[in-house]
Amino acid sequence: MNENDLKRKLLKADADTLSVLWKAHSVSILNLAFRILQDRDAAEDVLMDLFVDLPKTIQSFRGEASFSTWFYRMTVNACLMRIRKSKRHSELEELNSLSISENIIGRPDEVDVFDAKLLEYGLSSLPAETRSMLWLKDAEGLELKELSEIFNLPEGTLKSKLSRARQHVREILKEEKVYA
Amino acid sequence: MPDSLNLNSIPKIMPKEDSWNKVLLRINAERKAKKIIPFRLYSIASVAASLLFVIGGIFLGISSNQGNLDSSFESNENVETLSWYASLGEGASMEEFSSILDEYK
Numbered sequence: 001m002n003e004n005d006l007k008r009k010l011l012k013a014d015a016d017t018l019s020v021l022w023k024a025h026s027v028s029i030l031n032l033a034f035r036i037l038q039d040r041d042a043a044e045d046v047l048m049d050l051f052v053d054l055p056k057t058i059q060s061f062r063g064e065a066s067f068s069t070w071f072y073r074m075t076v077n078a079c080l081m082r083i084r085k086s087k088r089h090s091e092l093e094e095l096n097s098l099s100i101s102e103n104i105i106g107r108p109d110e111v112d113v114f115d116a117k118l119l120e121y122g123l124s125s126l127p128a129e130t131r132s133m134l135w136l137k138d139a140e141g142l143e144l145k146e147l148s149e150i151f152n153l154p155e156g157t158l159k160s161k162l163s164r165a166r167q168h169v170r171e172i173l174k175e176e177k178v179y180a
Numbered sequence: 181m182p183d184s185l186n187l188n189s190i191p192k193i194m195p196k197e198d199s200w201n202k203v204l205l206r207i208n209a210e211r212k213a214k215k216i217i218p219f220r221l222y223s224i225a226s227v228a229a230s231l232l233f234v235i236g237g238i239f240l241g242i243s244s245n246q247g248n249l250d251s252s253f254e255s256n257e258n259v260e261t262l263s264w265y266a267s268l269g270e271g272a273s274m275e276e277f278s279s280i281l282d283e284y285k
Contacts, residue, residue, distance in 0.1 A: 013207050022203070026195045034193055048199055052206045116189045123187070139187035166185055 003063050013055040022051060025068065028140060029075050035135040036079035036128045046078050065149045072142070073150040076132050083128055118176050122169035133158065134165045 001009075001017075009017040026047060033043035050057075050071070061070050123131055133151060136142045144155045151158065 013211060015204060015207070018203070018207070019200070022200055026199075027192060030195050031192050040193065044196060044199060047195060048203050048206070051203045052210070055207070116191065119185065119187060120190050123190075134185070135187060138184045139190065163183070166183055169185060
């Protein structure tokens with residue numbers, strides 16, 4: 001299905017088309033939202049809202065980027081808006097970081113889980129937008145060009161942001177491993 | 181990329197089982213609401229039109245009455261002016277005036 005057909009069907013809120021998109025994108029969108037919001041229920045809400053609003057928001061899809069890039073951008077924007085609206089965000093973030101670090105310290109013998117949890121902890125210490133950039137690049141494998149379209153930033157700026165973010169996460173991993 | 185982090189080791193979460201059904205329900209509800217809204221708009225439009233009609237009727241009624249009042253005032257004015265001209269040279273004042281003239285002579 002080309003992107004014009006997709007847009008036409010989505011404008012009609014075609015259930016089959018939405019179902020196909022759900023199967024193709026819901027996991028990636030949910031995980032991106034979860035990485036930004038660090039709240040499972042909030043991420044699920046964003047995912048559902050994005051799909052419910054798709055017949056309306058698809059009007060802004062011009063076909064300049066691929067559908068998935070456009071949908072990632074919508075997700076990042078929806079999550080960042082939610083963070084701005086939420087007064088409790090900083091408190092939530094602090095709580096989530098704490099629970100993650102408690103999990104890390106509680107299970108030091110499980111090496112793989114430990115590394116994954118440490119990585120999660122390191123990731124959670126980054127600002128929301130940087131966290132989403134790093135997630136899309138290193139977990140979803142997006143190209144710099146796509147990231148540039150999502151975040152509306154030059155590739156050079158993205159490169160340096162990603163490099164600093166990775167450095168930050170590595171330092172946290174080192175510190176945590178020393179204390180564990 | 182050589183310096184990338186192995187974020188794939190972080191387990192991915194899956195959407196809840198009932199999420200898709202919830203999405204479908206909400207989309208169907210919005211569809212129904214879309215169908216209802218035009219009817220609402222029509223009824224609002226018809227109420228507004230009838231109100232406009234009634235207000236217009238009242239306004240026209242008042243302005244036509246106002247026209248009648250104005251013309252009645254005008255007609256009274258004409259009658260008064262005519263009677264004033266008609267009574268010129270009559271009455272006590274004329275008699276007083278003539279006696280003064282006589283005295284002068």
